[in-house]
Amino acid sequence: MKEKDIKRAYDLAQKEIEAKKNKEHEKQVAEVKEIVKRTLEEIETLKEKKENIDEELKILKLDIDDLKAGKLERIKERQDKDPKSKGISIIIIKEKEVVKNVPSPWYQPYYIQWNTEKYPRDNQILCDSDTYTYNDNSGSMPLRSNTLALDTGIHYTHAVNNVNCNYNDTTPKIIGFTLNNSVVKDNAIGTYKIAKKIIHLR
Numbered sequence: 001m002k003e004k005d006i007k008r009a010y011d012l013a014q015k016e017i018e019a020k021k022n023k024e025h026e027k028q029v030a031e032v033k034e035i036v037k038r039t040l041e042e043i044e045t046l047k048e049k050k051e052n053i054d055e056e057l058k059i060l061k062l063d064i065d066d067l068k069a070g071k072l073e074r075i076k077e078r079q080d081k082d083p084k085s086k087g088i089s090i091i092i093i094k095e096k097e098v099v100k101n102v103p104s105p106w107y108q109p110y111y112i113q114w115n116t117e118k119y120p121r122d123n124q125i126l127c128d129s130d131t132y133t134y135n136d137n138s139g140s141m142p143l144r145s146n147t148l149a150l151d152t153g154i155h156y157t158h159a160v161n162n163v164n165c166n167y168n169d170t171t172p173k174i175i176g177f178t179l180n181n182s183v184v185k186d187n188a189i190g191t192y193k194i195a196k197k198i199i200h201l202r
Helices: 003-069 072-081 083-088 181-188
Strands: 091-096 110-114 125-127 133-135 140-142 147-149 156-158 176-179 190-194 197-201
Touching: 003 072, 003 083, 003 181, 072 083, 072 091, 072 110, 072 181
Parallel strands: none
Antiparallel strands: 091 110, 110 176, 133 140, 147 156, 190 197
């Protein structure tokens, strides 16, 4: 082989080696870009989650402050003005129940429901009609025969376990109860065992 051909072959080999290096480098650069991009995406996702968590914490802390102060009307006002707040709170304050001959608005009861859509609770179902049926593994029976009347006289709550309302596959409403500001203020503070923590609420 002539020296000229040898040099040409060498140059071609060098170019191939260089091309492979460049291709590998480009591949590594692309991987770095992808790593950075995905990391930034994860940061943005977590920041968004943190903002949502911070907002939820703010609402829940406001609820605690209002419960300690016996200010159910503040929670209700917040929920009425901000649907997101209603979704975050543990309870949903439906309305003030008008009761005659109460000493002051301080004792006026509010109708309250658990926010079971976000915080499910067992055996907390409310049906609107005594014509609905339930099934407790012994066959369907009229709901009224296994209910207790609330003091409103128009709603009924279950007195049996594992009850489901059966009406047009509609999700049952949740049982309600009443509270007034006086009861809330007098009983919100205290010591609570939460998971592995003890919280002293003052």
